Amino acid sequence: MSDKNTTHFGYKEVDTQAKASMVAEVFHSVASRYDLMNDLMSAGIHRVWKRFTIELSGVRRGNAVLDIAGGTGDLAARFAEIVGPTGRVVLADINDSMLKVGRDKLLDNGLLGNLEFVQADAQSLPFPDDSFDCVTIAFGLRNVTDKDAALRSMLRVLKPGGRLLVLEFSKPANPLLSKAYDTYSFKVLPLMGRLVANDAESYQYLAESIRMHPDQETLKEMMEDAGFSRCEFHNMTGGVVALHKGVKA
Amino acid sequence: MKPVIDPALHTAILAAVERVINRALALAPDSAAGLDALSDCVFAVHCTAPPLDVYLQPGAGKVRLMGIYEGPVTTSVRGVASDFAELASAKDPASTLINGCIELKGDSAPLIELQKIIAALQIDWEAPLVDTLGDVAGHQLAQLLRGAYGWGRQASTGLGRQLEEFIHEEARLSPPRLELEDFYRDVQQLGLRVERLQSRTQRLRKRLQQLRG
Numbered sequence: 001m002s003d004k005n006t007t008h009f010g011y012k013e014v015d016t017q018a019k020a021s022m023v024a025e026v027f028h029s030v031a032s033r034y035d036l037m038n039d040l041m042s043a044g045i046h047r048v049w050k051r052f053t054i055e056l057s058g059v060r061r062g063n064a065v066l067d068i069a070g071g072t073g074d075l076a077a078r079f080a081e082i083v084g085p086t087g088r089v090v091l092a093d094i095n096d097s098m099l100k101v102g103r104d105k106l107l108d109n110g111l112l113g114n115l116e117f118v119q120a121d122a123q124s125l126p127f128p129d130d131s132f133d134c135v136t137i138a139f140g141l142r143n144v145t146d147k148d149a150a151l152r153s154m155l156r157v158l159k160p161g162g163r164l165l166v167l168e169f170s171k172p173a174n175p176l177l178s179k180a181y182d183t184y185s186f187k188v189l190p191l192m193g194r195l196v197a198n199d200a201e202s203y204q205y206l207a208e209s210i211r212m213h214p215d216q217e218t219l220k221e222m223m224e225d226a227g228f229s230r231c232e233f234h235n236m237t238g239g240v241v242a243l244h245k246g247v248k249a
Numbered sequence: 250m251k252p253v254i255d256p257a258l259h260t261a262i263l264a265a266v267e268r269v270i271n272r273a274l275a276l277a278p279d280s281a282a283g284l285d286a287l288s289d290c291v292f293a294v295h296c297t298a299p300p301l302d303v304y305l306q307p308g309a310g311k312v313r314l315m316g317i318y319e320g321p322v323t324t325s326v327r328g329v330a331s332d333f334a335e336l337a338s339a340k341d342p343a344s345t346l347i348n349g350c351i352e353l354k355g356d357s358a359p360l361i362e363l364q365k366i367i368a369a370l371q372i373d374w375e376a377p378l379v380d381t382l383g384d385v386a387g388h389q390l391a392q393l394l395r396g397a398y399g400w401g402r403q404a405s406t407g408l409g410r411q412l413e414e415f416i417h418e419e420a421r422l423s424p425p426r427l428e429l430e431d432f433y434r435d436v437q438q439l440g441l442r443v444e445r446l447q448s449r450t451q452r453l454r455k456r457l458q459q460l461r462g
Contacts (some may be wrong), residue, residue: 045257052260057317194286235256 007145010024010208012077019145020121024095026202027143031097033197035105036070040192043204048213049241050074050138054169056245057232062086063133066157068142069093070149073102074128078112079136080111091125092120122150134158138167141215146148151226156249164228169210170242177238214244263303263399267314274311276372281310283366290323290359298329326422327437388389 006085017179030037038046053075059065061084067076070091079089082212085192093099103117109138116222120126120139122144135154138194144150154164185207193203216233219242224230235242273309274281284307292305304318327332328351340343342364353360374394379387417425426434 045261048257048261048264051264052256052316055260055315060320210276236255238255241257248402 001030002222008209010205010212016140016145018160020094021109023143026205027095029199029202030197031095031101034098034101037193037197037203039194041189045237046139047074049072049167049236049243050078052234052236053136053243054078056243057134057136057163057165058097059134060082063161064088064090064131064233065088066092066125066127066135068125068133068135068137068154069122070138070142071098071102071140072107075138076102076115076134077106077111077197080106080115082131083114085114087114088116089114089150090116090118090132092118092122092125094119094121102230103169107158123153124214125153125157129156130159130162131157132159133175134163136165136167139169141166141168141219147214148222151223151228155227155248160248162248164244164246164248166223166244168213168219168242170213170239171221173239177240216244219244254317259301263314267312267420270314270390272448273370276374276376278310279375280366280370283362284312285309285365287359287363290363291320292360292363293318293322295323295325295327296330296332297327305363321362322355324353324357324360326354326360327352332383336364339364339368342368387418 005016007016007019008014009019014022027034042049049192057065057079059079059082061082063083064075064087065079065083065127066081066244067073067089070076070093073091075090076089080087085088091099093102099117099119106112106115118126120248122140135158137150137154139248141147141150151164158164164165169227177246186204189203189207190200192199197203214220220231222231223244226246227248229249230245231244233244274284287307288309290307294303294305296303302342304315304322305317306315307312312326314375324354328349332349332351335349336342336345336351343357345351346357375387375391378391378394389455391438411454
């Protein structure tokens with residue numbers, strides 16, 4: 001970041017105020033084909049990453065869970081089954097297109113009763129303090145303009161002892177894997193985006209935003225700075241994706 | 250214990266196994282119903298060779314497998330893979346648990362109940378065939394498969410019995426089980442007699458020394 005009033009949007013430096021609307025445009029554009037593209041781009045592995053997130057969350061019957069940037073509701077659907085009728089799951093997303101796709105998908109699958117849908121900005125969550133046993137954000141934090149503010153907001157809404165789980169693309173540990181991953185991200189992803197979703201630019205942004213996202217250690221430090229305790233991360237698929245966990249003391 | 254392999258791989262393996270188990274349970278309604286009674290239980294399986302931790306949580310007609318679980322565990326078992334295979338197929342699970350090499354912590358009753366459900370798993374293979382091929386063709390194929398399976402099972406039992414007889418009785422390559430057990434019993438008795446004779450000799454030697462002294 002070269003100036004306090006600018007931030008990155010992929011590799012571009014943009015006005016801080018403009019980033020949210022630019023990210024919103026990307027997600028309005030990809031919302032209808034989001035699940036299909038996720039399956040294609042990751043060869044279905046994103047389901048395994050999300051499954052591990054659910055395992056590490058330790059969510060149990062009766063818990064209250066907030067899934068921020070929940071998109072098409074993969075995590076929220078599973079959490080709704082686990083917490084049962086005595087629990088509560090809130091699927092939150094800043095983007096109304098994504099939220100609509102997620103809401104329709106979950107309702108079509110017969111999931112209702114313990115599920116709520118809220119359009120919310122991760123930086124200023126519209127929930128009272130100490131509301132949730134677990135907060136998750138999967139592949140969403142890198143799109144947030146002020147990540148530190150978002151982490152502080154998540155800490156605020158968590159109950160003492162509650163867990164935050166951040167599932168996000170990260171930095172592969174192996175240089176060879178890193179090279180192959182770069183080629184895949186910058187050559188194959190935009191091509192796939194153009195062919196399947198007719199939108200190469202959004203997938204170019206996806207690849208760039210991953211590279212601009214803090215690496216594993218930096219994100220862990222950011223979580224500690226925000227006030228989380230017992231912060232740790234688990235690399236998955238050689239560090240292509242990392243799952244960070246922090247606890248509200 | 251954290252998984253020793255990449256969490257994504259570990260999770261993918263568990264997801265695949267869970268899918269297979271739940272698919273089988275969907276075809277075995279009796280077993281699936283039995284799992285409902287164990288829905289508040291979590292079983293931890295710590296396999297030392299190969300190193301793998303699995304947490305099993307029964308639910309409404311299905312099971313959930315996890316690689317990590319931080320909550321309270323009902324029953325925890327530790328052992329090598331072959332010990333668990335032996336327990337899963339044992340006719341008397343309580344005896345296998347007591348006499349086997351598995352280390353158990355927590356309540357054994359739900360584990361024995363779970364083992365009984367697994368051992369009594371009766372999969373109705375006809376249902377998916379009928380769903381796919383229709384009533385007539387599905388039923389005919391299922392009968393054919395059942396017959397082939399029954400014949401295969403009978404043939405394999407018969408072959409095993411004949412092979413055992415040939416090895417023990419005809420070729421005398423290995424002694425029969427009863428003969429071997431008799432031999433072990435004789436060796437054990439001989440050992441006991443030698444020990445008794447040794448003690449007696451020692452006692453007599455001591456007495457002789459006392460008489461001389």
